[in-house]
Amino acid sequence: xxxxxxxxxxxxxxxxxxxxxxxxxxxxxxxxxxxxxxxxxxxxxxxxxxxxxxxxxxxxxxxxxxxxxxxxxxxxxxxxxxxxxxxxxxxxxxxxxxxxxxxxxxxxxxxxxxx
Numbered sequence: 449x450x451x452x453x454x455x456x457x458x459x460x461x462x463x464x465x466x467x468x469x470x471x472x473x474x475x476x477x478x479x480x481x482x483x484x485x486x487x488x489x490x491x492x493x494x495x496x497x498x499x500x501x502x503x504x505x506x507x508x509x510x511x512x513x514x515x516x517x518x519x520x521x522x523x524x525x526x527x528x529x530x531x532x533x534x535x536x537x538x539x540x541x542x543x544x545x546x547x548x549x550x551x552x553x554x555x556x557x558x559x560x561x562x563x
Contacts, residue, residue, distance in 0.1 A: 450475040450552045452543045457557030460533055464561070468528040470543030470554060478521040480547045484528045486539035486559075493542065497528060510536075533561045 456468040468484065483498035497507045497517035505517055516529040526543060538561050543554040 450477075450480075450545055450550070452545060452552055452554035454541065454543050454554045454557040457541060457559045459560040459562065462534055462561055462563050464533050465529070465531045466533065466559060468530065468541055468543075468557060468559075470526045470528075472524045472545065476521070477519070477524050477526065477545060480545040480550075482517075482519055482526045483544045483546075484517060484526075485542045485544060486537075487542070487556075488539040491539075496541070499526065530559070533559075535561045535563045537561050 451473045453471050454468060456466060458466060460466055479501050481500055484496045485493050486496050487493040495508060496511055497505065497515055499505045499517045499519050507515060514532045519526045538559060540556040540558050542556045545552045
């Protein structure tokens with residue numbers, strides 16, 4: 449069973465940057481669809497960015513031009529580079545891996561952006 453562990457969250461001022469990492473154990477990610485989601489208090493979990501096994505990417509409109517998702521199959525990891533952060537980016541960020549009926553989530557990492 450794949451286990452996902454996010455890291456890289458923290459507190460930053462508006463305009464700053466953070467890089468989230470999602471490391472996998474118990475399996476290889478190269479065939480998986482990977483995605484980053486986030487959930488702010490009182491809100492539903494929403495898709496931030498995703499990347500297919502072939503490297504195609506997709507972004508929520510709210511983060512286009514600011515966030516970049518990437519994957520390193522050799523390191524069995526996925527990343528989310530977040531630039532020009534805004535207070536509305538404050539949330540718990542989750543990593544997801546999906547392949548067929550297999551679907552895994554990490555435990556989340558908190559990102560807090562102050563104005």
